[in-house]
Amino acid sequence: MPLHSLVKRWVLCVLAAFAICLPHMACAQVFLSQQPPEDWDMEHTLQWTIFDVNEGDAMLLTCEGESMMVDGGPNPFREDLQQALDERGLRHMKYFLNTHYHDDHIDGLYQLLLNGFTADAYLHSYNDWAIRNSELGERTVKAAQKANVPVERILEGDTLSLGSATIQVHQCTEFTNTNARALMLKVTYGESSILLCSDIIGQVQHYFLENLPAQELKADLIKLPHHAITPTVPAFLDAVAPEAAVATNRQKDLDGKSINQLKSRDLPTFFSGDGTVYAVTDGTDWYLWQTEGAF
Template sequence: MMAWWKRFGRRAATLLLTVLMLLGTAAGEGADKTVINRINAPDVSADFAFAEDADLLEIIFPQILDCDAAFLRCGGETMLIDCATSGQAQRILNMFKQLGITHVDKIVNTHPHADHIGGFAELIKEITVDELWLCFPAEETVHCANAMKAAERAGVAVRTFGDGDTLTLGTATMQVWMLDKPEYTRLNDRSAQIMLTFGQRKILFSADLEQKGQNGLIEKVGAEMLKADVLKYPHHGLQALTPEYRAAVSPELAIVTCNQRETDGKKYIRRTALDTVWTVPGFVHLMTDGEMWVCDRIVSDVKY
């Protein structure tokens, strides 16, 4: 007998996987949640507060769209994962000014497209940075070469990292995965995937991983390695997640680095009831003590 997925095609298989995923989500509604989303459900667990002496990981996404940047703080150390475009670097700087941030220990770049590294030269005009971490050579793109030149002029040390490496931020660890097979010709699919672990909690920074890369990552590391409470939604919410990737990550919350304009990703988010927040307007603010996440929004002093 012909296998069912061959008889009915991938579209039917995808639909069935999506239905099964939604049924699983519904069945688990009574399970313990690890994310308190005060943006979408402000009255849920309104009285929850972290212990005064808790060691916290803090993540803040600036008010950006169609580019990536996330500021992290843990154990007295700071990091910026990606730094937006040159045109939106000022949005990061405005957030830093509002929050009193004048120094970042490390800027980590997931891949050298303009919307992830183009803002570096603008940022270091206004703040001090110790290290720029790159996972591609300077010749990969002109944007990477320009960032390295800017780092050299400013005295910022350039470090390298790659597939299989582990970065640290305070007591948080960050596992790096990269797809390096020749079949992954698009830079987006080769972008660094960063799984941050703090205590029992995890967030996956997926950079611009596209659908081919999503399933390729499952093949590379195994679905069980991708489970995360929070997902930085790939590629600014432009595409749907593959059913296999969604099931593997099983996020309680997704962060989309864009506004809520209608995209294939937005339609998918609505259709599959994925709890999601967007980085416009205001700053998306995440904190965890290693047991629970709290997500809220900081009102920006500057409106765009």
């Protein structure tokens, strides 16, 4: 057989083998109700903890020695949250970030600042006028200033870092509704990603569909908008195409339409109001589990 034919056949064989292997190389796995293997290097992971604060958001992100709170939940869970952070040795973090100033998101951050917890920066999206016209927003900013925590405003298009993870900030300002203006965060670590949707309403989900690149919405995991009180816009959920979801609520408190939407899609969903949820990735694979009935 001529040499060029042998070379051609060899190249075709290599390409065929690569094509067979590629899907297995590219597809991350999501392991549900499992903790990561003991031999995982936890110092080089992204860890996402969604605390059980019933209907509310209190989430801890940790990556390569740096940590941040995304919202702090409502006031009744302040002591549980403080104890949980103390147990982790987290009296100081890189960021405290508030997505919007409703009490089920901001009160826990306010209480942390009052009780000796600090950060390199307290982050929010509001101008001075908006802060002055929100009792919850204003008192939290003042608490940060009193604790010598720098207060910084973040806006659409800003990027934060946490270890080697990146956090892209998105916000729709087309509407005056507080939930509509809540910050949405895209967290990326290696090939792994989370979309944190805060309390964004349906109109905002449509806005992001029209104004963000498709890849910016795609994520392995999603924190469902507004505690899954109402169903997510179907096209938005299609665009995210998550492997699993977290609803920051108790399952029994949700409307049947929301539950039916999740079931009809066979979307595995953890309800953090029924127990704190944990997710860990090495930048490729995910492990998710829950401590039911426990903070």
